[in-house]
Amino acid sequence: MLLHTIAEVREQVKEWKKQGLTVGLVPTMGALHNGHKSLIEKSVAKCDKTVVSVFVNPIQFCPGEDLDKYPRTLDEDTKLCDTIGADIVFAPSPAEMYPDAQMLSNDFLTYVIPPFFYVNKLCGKSRVGHFDGVCTVVNKLFNIVQPDFAFFGEKDRQQLIILKKMVKDLNIPVDIIPCPIVREESGLALSSRNKYLSANGKKEALVLSKILNNIKICYNKGIKDINALKETAYSMLNENHSLEYLEFRDKNNLEEKETADSDTIVFIALRVEDVRLIDNIEL
Amino acid sequence: MLLHTIAEVREQVKEWKKQGLTVGLVPTMGALHNGHKSLIEKSVAKCDKTVVSVFVNPIQFCPGEDLDKYPRTLDEDTKLCDTIGADIVFAPSPAEMYPDAQMLSNDFLTYVIPPFFYVNKLCGKSRVGHFDGVCTVVNKLFNIVQPDFAFFGEKDRQQLIILKKMVKDLNIPVDIIPCPIVREESGLALSSRNKYLSANGKKEALVLSKILNNIKICYNKGIKDINALKETAYSMLNENHSLEYLEFRDKNNLEEKETADSDTIVFIALRVEDVRLIDNIEL
Numbered sequence: 082m083l084l085h086t087i088a089e090v091r092e093q094v095k096e097w098k099k100q101g102l103t104v105g106l107v108p109t110m111g112a113l114h115n116g117h118k119s120l121i122e123k124s125v126a127k128c129d130k131t132v133v134s135v136f137v138n139p140i141q142f143c144p145g146e147d148l149d150k151y152p153r154t155l156d157e158d159t160k161l162c163d164t165i166g167a168d169i170v171f172a173p174s175p176a177e178m179y180p181d182a183q184m185l186s187n188d189f190l191t192y193v194i195p196p197f198f199y200v201n202k203l204c205g206k207s208r209v210g211h212f213d214g215v216c217t218v219v220n221k222l223f224n225i226v227q228p229d230f231a232f233f234g235e236k237d238r239q240q241l242i243i244l245k246k247m248v249k250d251l252n253i254p255v256d257i258i259p260c261p262i263v264r265e266e267s268g269l270a271l272s273s274r275n276k277y278l279s280a281n282g283k284k285e286a287l288v289l290s291k292i293l294n295n296i297k298i299c300y301n302k303g304i305k306d307i308n309a310l311k312e313t314a315y316s317m318l319n320e321n322h323s324l325e326y327l328e329f330r331d332k333n334n335l336e337e338k339e340t341a342d343s344d345t346i347v348f349i350a351l352r353v354e355d356v357r358l359i360d361n362i363e364l
Numbered sequence: 365m366l367l368h369t370i371a372e373v374r375e376q377v378k379e380w381k382k383q384g385l386t387v388g389l390v391p392t393m394g395a396l397h398n399g400h401k402s403l404i405e406k407s408v409a410k411c412d413k414t415v416v417s418v419f420v421n422p423i424q425f426c427p428g429e430d431l432d433k434y435p436r437t438l439d440e441d442t443k444l445c446d447t448i449g450a451d452i453v454f455a456p457s458p459a460e461m462y463p464d465a466q467m468l469s470n471d472f473l474t475y476v477i478p479p480f481f482y483v484n485k486l487c488g489k490s491r492v493g494h495f496d497g498v499c500t501v502v503n504k505l506f507n508i509v510q511p512d513f514a515f516f517g518e519k520d521r522q523q524l525i526i527l528k529k530m531v532k533d534l535n536i537p538v539d540i541i542p543c544p545i546v547r548e549e550s551g552l553a554l555s556s557r558n559k560y561l562s563a564n565g566k567k568e569a570l571v572l573s574k575i576l577n578n579i580k581i582c583y584n585k586g587i588k589d590i591n592a593l594k595e596t597a598y599s600m601l602n603e604n605h606s607l608e609y610l611e612f613r614d615k616n617n618l619e620e621k622e623t624a625d626s627d628t629i630v631f632i633a634l635r636v637e638d639v640r641l642i643d644n645i646e647l
Contacts, residue, residue, distance in 0.1 A: 087535060188480045191499070191533035197471045216474070217534070224535040250474035251500070252370060252507040 083159050083170045087225050090132065090171050094226055102129035106228035106255075108219055111135040111172075112152035112273035113161050116263040120232040123260055125166045132226050133162045135172040140185050141214030152276055171226070178221065187213075193220045193251070195243045199335055203239045203326060203348050204359065215240055216247050223255050231255050236262045236270050238346060238361045242335055262360070264290065270360045282354040285321045289349050292317050292327070293362040296347050300364050305341045318351075325350040325357070332363060366442050366453045370508050373415065373454050377509055385412035389511035389538075391502055394418040394455075395435035395556035396444050399546040403515040406543055408449045415509050416445045418455040423468050424497030435559055454509070461504065470496075476503045476534070478526045482618055486522045486609060486631050487642065498523055499530050506538050514538050519545045519553050521629060521644045525618055545643070547573065553643045565637040568604045572632050575600050575610070576645040579630050583647050588624045597632075608633040608640070615646060 084090050094104055105128030107120045113135075124131040135158050142148040155172055162170045179185055193216040199205070200212045223231065233241050245257050263271045268290035269283065278286060292314040299313055307329045314327055329338040332346045341347075345364040350357065367373050377387060388411030390403045396418075407414040418441050425431040438455055445453045462468055476499040482488070483495045506514065516524050528540050546554050551573035552566060561569060575597040582596055590612045597610055612621040615629045624630075628647040633640065 091537070187477065190479055191530045192477050193534070194470065194475050194477050196473055221533075221535045224537055227537065247474045250504075251476070252504045254374070254507055254510065 082168065083172060085172055085174065086177060087173065090169060090225055093169060094130075094132070097130050098227070103230070104128055104226065104228045105131045106222060106226045106231045107131065107133045107167070108222050108231065108233070109133060109135055109158075110137045110151065110273065111158045112154050112276070113158045114263075114271045114273060114275075116234055116236060116271035118161065118165060119263050120234060120260050121162060121165045121167050123258065124230065124232050127258070128228075128230055130169075131167045132169040132171055132228065133158075133167045134222055134226070135159075135170060136178060136218070136222075138214060138218040139175060139179070140190075140217060141211050143208050143211055146208070147274075147277075152273055178218070190217075193217045193247065195247055196250075199239075199243050199246060202335060202337075203328060203330070204350060205239065207325060207350075212240065212243050216243065219244055220247070220251075220253075223253055228255055230258050232258045232260055234260050234262065235361070236272065236359070238348065239335065242333070268294070270358075272358065274356055274358070277356045278354055282356065285319075285353045286356075286358055288317055288319075288322055288353075289351065289358055289360040292349060293347055293360055297362055297364060300341050307338060307341055310341060310347075314349075321353060323352040325352065365451065366455060368455055368457065369460060370456065373452060373508055376452060377413075377415070380413050381510070386513070387411055387509065387511045388414045389505060389509045389514045390414065390416045390450070391505050391514065391516070392416060392418055392441075393420045393434065393556065394441050395437050395559070396441045397546075397554045397556060397558075399517055399519060399554035401444065401448060402546050403517060403543050404445060404448045404450050406541065407513065407515050410541070411511075411513055413452075414450045415452040415454055415511065416441075416450045417505055417509070418442075418453060419461060419501070419505075421497060421501040422458060422462070423473075423500060424494050426491050426494055429491075430557075430560075435556055461501070474500075476500045476530065478530055479533075482522075482526050482529060485618060485620075486611060486613070487633060488522065490608060490633075495523065495526050499526065502527060503530070503534075503536075506536055511538055513541050515541045515543055517543050517545065518644070519555065519642070521631065522618065525616070551577070553641075555641065557639055557641070560639045561637055565639065568602075568636045569639075569641055571600055571602075571605055571636075572634065572641055572643040575632060576630055576643055580645055580647060583624050590621065590624055593624060593630075601634075604636060606635040608635065 105124030107124050109117050137151050159170050192213050195212050195216050205212055241259055267287055269286055296310050328348045329345050332344050338345050346361050348361045350359045388407030390407050392400050420434050442453050475496050478495050478499050488495055524542055550570055552569055579593050611631045612628050615627050621628050624647055629644050631644045633642045
């Protein structure tokens with residue numbers, strides 16, 4: 082069932098709650114791929130009812146980012162959701178989510194702001210305001226759908242950690258369910274932005290997962306020194322790769338690690354053909 | 365029923381919701397007076413079940429404010445709530461609401477931040493960060509109690525307007541019910557901070573309501589010019605009154621008025637015996 086208004090979603094969810102049914106929410110920006118598919122499948126398996134939201138959220142795009150050209154494929158998305166067994170696809174217009182379209186700055190809109198310590202690093206460093214937009218829209222979606230569970234991919238690991246922190250800090254009555262990264266056979270982590278890559282770009286993009294796998298192999302062999310682990314990575318880069326960061330951080334609070342250990346996540350971001358790609362791995 | 369933990373409140377409210385009962389929330393900082401009493405009575409009359417929260421919220425006090433000396437009278441508060449017919453008094457410890465007591469800054473805690481345009485004026489001007497703390501704790505209380513209705517006094521009118529904006533912006537499924545200011549026979553608006561005043565201070569404090577009433581009388585007589593209306597007020601002040609602001613603003617978005625009209629609220633804040641007092645009136 083494709084719904085476009087908040088009122089319709091609320092009415093339907095209210096009906097379900099009356100019947101004592103559990104509700105899962107899978108928040109997406111559409112352009113669904115097998116990564117999203119795995120989230121939706123997990124929700125369908127775990128919850129009585131599943132809502133997939135499809136909304137390209139303007140306030141999480143920074144100036145100069147790809148808001149306008151971000152892929153929009155609602156017909157295909159709806160079909161996929163139906164096939165998997167989702168009950169509602171909620172695809173609101175920007176005006177439905179933000180009635181005052183000209184008033185999206187924090188001068189005129191209430192924002193949910195994650196802690197500075199969690200956002201002043203990794204993707205948050207180059208994407209200023211991005212996680213403010215994410216937390217705000219996820220908070221809105223939680224308030225609209227009132228799900229019991231919400232499903233997020235580990236691909237956007239910083240986002241996942243920030244959202245778990247938001248839920249804890251604000252006592253939001255939603256269980257966040259993390260879902261493993263889905264990869265192509267080649268190892269490339271699925272992302273809606275992979276569509277921007279040429280065939281050759283996709284090959285070059287394999288360096289992200291190769292670096293992470295290699296670091297994990299070295300770590301498992303006993304190398305815990307982070308500089309040594311980073312060196313193995315740098316040697317794998319070529320002139321087609323523009324590295325943004327390669328960092329070792331705590332899986333709960335994103336603190337920088339001094340030595341690699343089992344609480345460590347390795348985060349990488351780099352550009353191939355000017356497309357920004359991210360990946361991560363737990364040691 | 366006096367409850368101290370979030371888990372207990374959630375369990376009780378869940379039980380009520382299963383029975384299809386409506387829930388009202390009256391958020392307070394305790395030191396309950398007849399103003400609070402009127403909020404609780406309104407909730408008891410309107411809702412099947414009423415929760416009164418009593419929590420002196422540290423993050424809404426600014427440096428140098430009266431967090432430590434703020435009156436705490438939980439025994440009397442609980443008795444009053446019982447008498448009026450509230451079902452739960454929720455009095456959490458600071459650690460229950462903020463488990464990391466040393467980490468209350470926005471470096472380490474997720475905040476709900478109201479729009480700058482709504483907070484950079486009136487009380488927000490001198491109480492920097494105050495409304496961030498208010499919005500954050502009210503959001504937490506909404507998530508904990510999940511009320512259908514929440515009751516706030518018009519005495520804290522800027523707070524009320526900001527909270528209504530928060531509910532709208534974040535699609536929070538709670539109806540905010542504004543409740544009229546309760547006054548002593550003398551005209552003094554009730555406030556927990558009135559306890560700080562001497563007998564003479566209470567007399568001097570009557571100037572707030574006198575100024576507002578006088579402005580309303582002049583307005584009703586046909587004076588719409590704001591400077592003229594302000595002049596009538598200034599003449600009523602003496603050396604015991606330290607005026608912080610006297611402003612004419614729109615009742616929905618707090619925009620400054622050029623001419624007094626029926627959408628105007630007159631806001632006043634002044635200090636008597638170094639106690640900060642506020643009041644307001646709708647024209």
